[in-house]
Amino acid sequence: GENVEQHPSTLSVQEGDSAVIKCTYSDSASNYFPWYKQELGKGPQLIIDIRSNVGEKKDQRIAVTLNKTAKHFSLHITETQPEDSAVYFCAARTQGGSEKLVFGKGTKLTVNP
Amino acid sequence: NAGVTQTPKFQVLKTGQSMTLQCAQDMNHEYMSWYRQDPGMGLRLIHYSVGAGITDQGEVPNGYNVSRSTTEDFPLRLLSAAPSQTSVYFCASRAADTQYFGPGTRLTVL
Numbered sequence: 001g002e003n004v005e006q007h008p009s010t011l012s013v014q015e016g017d018s019a020v021i022k023c024t025y026s027d028s029a030s031n032y033f034p035w036y037k038q039e040l041g042k043g044p045q046l047i048i049d050i051r052s053n054v055g056e057k058k059d060q061r062i063a064v065t066l067n068k069t070a071k072h073f074s075l076h077i078t079e080t081q082p083e084d085s086a087v088y089f090c091a092a093r094t095q096g097g098s099e100k101l102v103f104g105k106g107t108k109l110t111v112n113p
Numbered sequence: 114n115a116g117v118t119q120t121p122k123f124q125v126l127k128t129g130q131s132m133t134l135q136c137a138q139d140m141n142h143e144y145m146s147w148y149r150q151d152p153g154m155g156l157r158l159i160h161y162s163v164g165a166g167i168t169d170q171g172e173v174p175n176g177y178n179v180s181r182s183t184t185e186d187f188p189l190r191l192l193s194a195a196p197s198q199t200s201v202y203f204c205a206s207r208a209a210d211t212q213y214f215g216p217g218t219r220l221t222v223l
Contacts, residue, residue: 006155009153032210034210034212036214042216042217043117043203043214043215043216043217044156044203044214045214046211046212046213049210049211089155089156099144100161101146101158101212102158103148103155103156103157104155105154106155
C-alpha cells in the first residue's frame with residue numbers, strides 16, 4: 001500500500017521568511033496530493049492540492065510542487081505570518097478502487113513574530 | 114450548511130465500556146470516513162464508506178464497527194473500549210477531491 005513520509009516534523013521560521021515542507025510517496029499510481037492545515041483544537045482543513053498531471057500550483061502565498069519521477073511533493077509558504085502557525089499534513093491518494101487518502105505524520109510550523 | 118458535525122466533543126470511558134461516536138453531514142456526500150489522530154502518528158484511516166449500505170476497513174479497524182444506513186450519518190462504535198483507543202477521532206466526508214473534516218471527538222479510555 002501507499003506510504004507517505006513527511007519532513008521536517010517541526011519547523012520554526014521568522015515572520016516574513018519562507019517555509020518549505022517536503023513529502024515523499026511510495027505508490028507510483030497515486031495521482032492526487034492535498035495539503036491540510038490543522039489549527040489547535042480543530043479538524044484539518046484543505047489549503048491546496050495538486051494532481052499528477054500538473055507540476056506546480058499556486059494560490060497567493062501558498063504553492064505546491066510535484067516531482068512524479070522522484071515521487072515527492074512540497075508545500076511552499078512565502079512571506080509567513082503568525083497566523084500560518086499550525087500543523088500541516090500532506091497526503092496522497094490513488095485513483096480507482098477505494099481511493100483512500102494516506103497522510104504524512106505532520107509538520108508543526110511555528111512563525112515567530 | 115453545517116458541514117460535518119461530530120458528537121460528543123469530549124468523552125471519558127472506562128476500559129470495557131462501549132459507546133458510539135456520532136457523525137453527520139448535510140452536503141449529500143457519498144464518501145465518508147473515520148480517522149484517528151495520535152501524537153506523532155498523523156491521521157490513520159479506521160473505516161470508510163462509499164455510500165449508504167457500503168462500508169470497508171481502513172488501516173486500523175480493529176476494535177471499531179461502522180454502519181451506513183443513510184447518506185447523512187456514519188456512526189463509529191467502540192465495542193469494548195481499551196486504553197489504546199485513547200485518541201482524537203475525526204469524521205470526514207468528500208465530494209470529488211475535496212475532503213471536509215469534522216471538529217473531532219477527544220476520547221480518553223481509563
